[in-house]
Amino acid sequence: MAPSMEILQGTLDLLILKTLALEPMHGWGVAQRIQQVSREALQVQQGSLYPALYRLERKKWIRAEWGASENNRRAKFYSLTKTGRQQLEREMADWERLSSAVTLILQRA
Amino acid sequence: MAPSMEILQGTLDLLILKTLALEPMHGWGVAQRIQQVSREALQVQQGSLYPALYRLERKKWIRAEWGASENNRRAKFYSLTKTGRQQLEREMADWERLSSAVTLILQRA
DNA sequence: CCTCTTCCTCTAGTTTATCTAGGGGGGACG
């Protein structure tokens, strides 16, 4: 594990997809939103964020469009595609299944 | 992510530590136990298992001893050390914190 | 006008966990 783990490996795609499912947003905003909603428990490093966005776009789960941010900055706005929504469903189910399984193990007396 | 994800990345150490905390066990048994308790949701590949055990031993969180299995096979029995128990506490707390954070994100309407 | 800060994007290189895909030895049992 890296010195400072701020995210459960493998859940970043899920977190991004879920965040974009509620509202299209630029990349920096996604990171802010995740951090804020998780009450600072999750930190999305930029070096993780942008490669992840690129990955999701390449798989056509999100779509990008240049625009202007609320602060009048040049920003890339991402939104979920239809297949992205399906992927989100799948990943949420996976998360549920696997995290429940971990909890099962941890709760053994 | 690898083609078939059978485990949440980063949780294997935690699962092993927890399993050994309840009962010392040989490596193969640990994998069986995890699979069984998780009702087949978690699959521990041998190529993940043994490197993980070696890693934990190197960090002195577990201790190994050769013995004979219930089937009269030569087997390496692992048990938790004192620092291993502390590590387990830490990792359980981390898991709780991070998985709750993920759930927070996923539950947003 | 100039500088500094904040916003926002991006990349190269490293680390590390896990998987794939093997090999091997030694009991037990037909």
Next chain:
DNA sequence: CGTCCCCCCTAGATAAACTAGAGGAAGAGG
């Protein structure tokens, strides 16, 4: 004796996330 199962182990590939940078452009403050 052959075969299955138990149990250990490893090399190499894959891929996610981190570290540690760069840089451009808007707005604020002097």
